[in-house]
Amino acid sequence: MxxxxxxxxxxxxxxxxxxxxxxxxxxxxxxxxxxxxxxxxxxxxxxxxxxxxxxxxxxxxxxxxxxxxxxxxxxxxxxxxxxxxxxxxxxxxxxxxxxxxxxxxxxxxxxxxxxxxxxxxxxxxxxxxxxxxxxxxxxxxxxxxxxxxxxxxxxxxxxxxxxxxxxxxxxxxxxxxxxxxxxxxxxxxxxxxxxxxxxxxxxxxxxxxxxxxxxxxxxxGILKDVELFQNSPQVAYGNNHEAENTNTATYPGWYYEMQELGxxxxxxxxxxxxxxxxxxRADEGLKRRREIAQTYDEAFKGKSFIKGQSGVVDGHAYHLYVIEVNNRKELYEHLRANNIFVQIHYVPVHLMPYYRQFGWKNGDLPAAERYYNRCISLPMYPTLTDEEQQYVIQKINECYE
The missing domain is CATH 3.40.640.10 (Type I PLP-dependent aspartate aminotransferase-like (Major domain))
Structure with a gap:
């Protein structure tokens, strides 16, 4: 595979x-x-x-x-x-x-x-x-x-x-x-x-x-549209040109204004x-993502090792399909050993070192932290074949048998 x-x-x-x-x-x-x-x-x-x-x-x-x-x-x-x-x-x-x-x-x-x-x-x-x-x-x-x-x-x-x-x-x-x-x-x-x-x-x-x-x-922050120029003294057109007010000036083709820092x-x-x-072909891809989600949903329904999942939700666009499991690291390593390169989305932002300096710490947001400890994102993209998806499902089940 x-x-x-x-x-x-x-x-x-x-x-x-x-x-x-x-x-x-x-x-x-x-x-x-x-x-x-x-x-x-x-x-x-x-x-x-x-x-x-x-x-x-x-x-x-x-x-x-x-x-x-x-x-x-x-x-x-x-x-x-x-x-x-x-x-x-x-x-x-x-x-x-x-x-x-x-x-x-x-x-x-x-x-x-x-x-x-x-x-x-x-x-x-x-x-x-x-x-x-x-x-x-x-x-x-x-x-x-x-x-x-x-x-x-x-x-x-x-x-x-x-x-x-x-x-x-x-x-x-x-x-x-x-x-x-x-x-x-x-x-x-x-x-x-x-x-x-x-x-x-x-x-x-x-x-x-x-x-x-x-x-x-x-x-x-640059404008070239004369109608949007501010009523402020205009930059000289040349060394000998006196500054004019923008509401009366006639602008040459090269003129532009930087009005703010952009x-x-x-x-x-x-x-x-x-x-x-x-x-x-966005709608075609979206349809396929929803089909893949339906297959995952049916495959994991009633499984005792599933603690949460994306499921089938009206209007869901399925950029990701997430399941929550215990022993997540074991599953992650098992799947990668079988050439299934799952991912984790995401390490909670408040626990990043940068944000910890502002006082955020473990325990501040318990639902997010519990989710992070169990989440794993499964393969989800329109060109994923039925055979490949069944292989993913098989290897997940295999890890918990």
Missing amino acids: KSIPYGRQHITQADIDAVVEVLRADYLTQGPKIAEFEQAFANYIGSRYAVAVANGTAALHLCTLALGVQPGNKVITTPITFAASANCVRYAGGDVVFADIEPETYLLDIKKVEELLNNAPEGTYKGIIPVDFAGRSVDLEAFRKLADKYNCWIIEDACHAPGGYFIDSNEKKQFCGNSQFADLAIFSFHPVKHIAAGEGGMITTNDEKLYQKLLTLRTH FNYRLTDFQAALGNEQLK
Whole structure:
């Protein structure tokens, strides 16, 4: 049996042809493929706007800047996520506060979040970053009501969940990242994600002001659109040109303004071309992920060694399929010895050495820590064959016989 990883990209000839076409064209970056991918992604997710960026971490960072996170601002997130979900707050100088997870869903526990908000002076917390962990959607309608009560913004980390959804109070599907309830949402195009572009990320929003802010911040804070220039003294066109006021000036073609401190967080055109081709078959991949989840669910139903699992959940996008077991290390090593390269998602962020310096310690978030001690992510990707999945199931059962 060949090696079976926990996740794997799927590159087709159409993907390769799309990238080669861009490599032979005029633009490798800042070209037409960016806008094409952004529009297609916004349509797929159901948001008004989409902004393509260098990666998911860049997306999170730009979101905190666009929302005005300042030193001393407190933001709540989950410990069961990749570190970037928390780090983005630190990049902007803010303070991260972790709330525990729901043991059944592995998602940020809204009751624990409300306890933090309710027990703090008004205005202590500025925002909440819930994560659609493993592909299971957070109930953002409930989080929106809570956030509005305490005057907080929401960034939805939907990196695991393009195509995922939850059912709102009106029995309507609310797709992850559609920004009906979150101020901003972010996605990643890392190779093991649903849509692979090598690297890359996307921010979605329905707020035009935030959208314009993000466009500026991703490109060094520089503007070239005359209509967006500030009414401030203009930089001289040449050595002998007197400064003019921007509301009366006529601008030459080369003129631009850096209006704030931004970053080079752009996506390339060939990455956008790859992402766009992958997006065209996203629903096909999502269907296959759900079939794989159904097989795992049936295989482990009633097994005494299973202490928890992702299960079959309406709207789940299944970036990961997680089971919880005792003797996790033994299973991990047994599977790897049999060329099944499972993974652990994640070491709780609050227990990382960096965050321990702020006072976080073992025992602070018991549900998250219990989950971490038992969790293991099984192979989950659209090209996983039935034969390979049955081999994975066989080897798991074998470990507990």
